[in-house]
Amino acid sequence: MARxxxxxxxxxxxxxxxxxxxGSVASIKVPLIIQELLSYNNxxxxxxxxxxxxxxxxxxxxxETGTNVWVDEDEWDPNYKIGDPILHIELRRWADIVLIAPCSANTLSKIAHGTCDxxxxxxxxxxxxxxxxxxFPAMNTLMYDHPLTSEHLRVVKEVIGYHVVGPVGKALACGDIGLGAMTEWKDIVxxxxxRFSLRKPAVEVGGS
Known part of the structure; x- marks a missing residue:
């Protein structure tokens, strides 16, 4: 991909x-989030x-929808030289809002500890x-109930200042029933x- x-x-x-x-099963909802957001203007x-x-x-x-998907391999060009754009810096300069959806237990822990791997x-x-x-946390109920999770969420909210939304209770992909599912994708949208007072394109009404 181009720089x-x-x-x-x-x-x-x-x-x-x-x-x-x-890395949560709730990532299957990503195409729905993207499709719905792109149905709004601007x-x-x-x-x-x-x-x-x-x-x-x-x-x-x-x-194929025209949305870039960046992965770890895109971060550093083998031909990088001082002064070239750095992807994680350029993306954070670009963003008006960041959604971590879904946020796995692993990534939640990394955020709370300041890991950048x-x-x-x-x-x-x-x-x-x-x-x-x-x-938007998403994990197995027992992972969510683990005492470390509440501490990680406290740090993310009180120290870093992120907004935590969810999780919700429902039947999970693993077969368990309980708290841990990602907030409904429509609510994320x-x-x-x-926040941005988005509007969908006006529907043209055909004449007779």
């Missing part, structure tokens, strides 16, 4: 949505996908504190719609 430069990809008047996708999306997340959604098909966590560590960032 990404924020200034060359920001469009005045548009909402620039950065979707970070991590929305641009960039996706950052961790390697485990690619098990659950097809990055190639997502790219992939494109997604490097981007989040470099993110300006003024960029609104929403975390609605957060962006409300």
């Amino acid at each position: 990404f430069v924020a200034d060359q990809n920001r469009i005045e008047g548009s909402a620039h949505v950065l979707l970070v996708v991590t 929305v641009k999306i960039q996706v950052v996908a961790t390697k485990p997340s690619l098990t659950f959604f097809n990055a190639k098909k997502t790219r 992939n494109l997604a966590t490097s981007l989040l560590r470099a993110l300006a504190p003024t960029t609104p960032t929403y975390v 609605q957060i962006v719609v409300d």
Whole structure:
């Protein structure tokens, strides 16, 4: 993929949505989130996908919608030289809002500890504190109930200042029933719609 430069990809008047996708089964909802967001006027999306997340959604098909899907291998060009754009920095400069949907237990732990061992966590560590960032946890109920999870969520909310939404209770992909499922994808989209007062294109009514 061509090198990404924020200034060359920001469009005045548009909402620039950065979707970070991590290794949860709920990543199967990513195409629905993207499709619905793109049905609104003036929305641009960039996706950052961790390697485990690619098990659950097809990055190639997502790219066919015109939406970039960035992965770890895109971060550093073998021919990089000082002064070249750095992907995780350019993406955070580009973003008006960041959605971590879904946020796995693993990525939640990494965020809380400040780990930067992939494109997604490097981007989040470099993110300006003024960029609104929403975390949508998704994991097995016992993983969510683990005492470390509540501590990680506390750090993410109280120290880093991210908005945590969910999880919700339902039948999970593993067969368990309980709290841990990602917030409904339509509700995730609605957060962006409300924040930027998005509108869908007017429907033309044909004459007789």
